[in-house]
Amino acid sequence: MIPPIASKFVAGETPAEALDHTRELNDRNVKVILNLLGEHYHDRGPADEDAEAYLRLLEGIDGSGLGACVSVKPSQIGLDAGTQVFRENVERIVDHAAERDLFVWIDMEDHTTTDATLDVYEELARKHEGGVGVCIQANLHRTADDLERLADVPGKVRLVKGAYDEPESVALTEKSAVDAAYEEYLEYMFEHFEGGIAVGSHDPAMISLAKDLHDEYGTDFEIQMLMGVREDAQYDLAEEYEVYQYVPYGGKWLSYFYRRVMERKENLLFAARAIIGG
Numbered sequence: 166m167i168p169p170i171a172s173k174f175v176a177g178e179t180p181a182e183a184l185d186h187t188r189e190l191n192d193r194n195v196k197v198i199l200n201l202l203g204e205h206y207h208d209r210g211p212a213d214e215d216a217e218a219y220l221r222l223l224e225g226i227d228g229s230g231l232g233a234c235v236s237v238k239p240s241q242i243g244l245d246a247g248t249q250v251f252r253e254n255v256e257r258i259v260d261h262a263a264e265r266d267l268f269v270w271i272d273m274e275d276h277t278t279t280d281a282t283l284d285v286y287e288e289l290a291r292k293h294e295g296g297v298g299v300c301i302q303a304n305l306h307r308t309a310d311d312l313e314r315l316a317d318v319p320g321k322v323r324l325v326k327g328a329y330d331e332p333e334s335v336a337l338t339e340k341s342a343v344d345a346a347y348e349e350y351l352e353y354m355f356e357h358f359e360g361g362i363a364v365g366s367h368d369p370a371m372i373s374l375a376k377d378l379h380d381e382y383g384t385d386f387e388i389q390m391l392m393g394v395r396e397d398a399q400y401d402l403a404e405e406y407e408v409y410q411y412v413p414y415g416g417k418w419l420s421y422f423y424r425r426v427m428e429r430k431e432n433l434l435f436a437a438r439a440i441i442g443g
């Protein structure tokens with residue numbers, strides 16, 4: 166069982182717990198992106214197992230009436246075991262979702278995976294128009310070119326600042342430079358994309374910019390935040406905008422929880438407060 170301190174950031178170990186959490190959020194007008202925790206499988210076996218777990222999860226969402234989609238990590242479903250393994254598994258998942266009219270996001274991992282991830286994404290987005298989305302990281306030097314490439318692809322793009330420690334040769338490393346790049350790319354997306362923009366950020370400045378750009382260009386967008394982070398803001402924003410909470414679940418919760426605490430030590434305090442009701 167997940168200890169209460171971690172359950173602020175992770176919905177549970179089982180799909181049933183993740184769907185219960187989804188129901189509670191849907192009642193507050195927040196939709197959900199479900200992510201089964203797991204990454205960096207070097208063998209095909211565990212990658213296939215997690216791909217199959219996603220197929221079952223999609224079956225669970227289907228017919229439940231819940232507002233939920235899924236997000237998969239390339240290295241969780243086979244990228245480290247070979248691009249072809251990843252391609253086959255993500256295609257199985259997206260096909261299965263499309264049959265049920267459900268949406269699949271592809272998370273973005275470190276820069277060595279960007280080309281393979283975007284190639285597979287573009288192929289599937291053209292096959293299942295409107296059924297798949299990909300994450301793009303504002304810290305990478307290549308992102309302007311990638312956004313230009315993706316502007317005409319019929320899918321969604323989640324813009325994030327970037328969670329991986331990347332070398333200076335490929336990425337901006339100063340936080341202020343990443344913030345400026347995020348703003349620039351957000352503006353590019355609102356101007357050049359037909360819709361399908363996801364603002365994957367907790368940063369009030371980025372969300373406020375997105376609202377202004379929406380007013381200026383009229384392009385559709387959604388806001389995405391992580392479970393356990395600025396949840397009150399999520400509920401408030403959901404009164405006016407489309408808001409998704411990214412909800413991790415599964416047995417591999419410990420390293421995820423550790424990462425949330427390491428990136429922001431106050432998270433431990435928030436989690437503790439949530440338990441003692443302070």
Ligand code: FAD
Nearest residue numbers: 272273300325326327328365366367368389390391394411
């Ligand atoms: P930050 O720069 O971390 O914070 C800016 C401001 O936001 C802070 O000053 C504060 O005002 C507010 N804030 C941030 N955290 C908190 C908090 N805990 N409590 C209160 N206020 C807070 N990265 C990837 O590399 N690949 C992915 O596929 C990916 N997917 C993501 C999906 C979603 C839905 C989200 C939200 C993030 C994802 N990320 C991903 C992570 C992302 O790259 C950033 O590392 C992460 O979101 C932190 O950046 P930020 O924009 O939220 O703002």
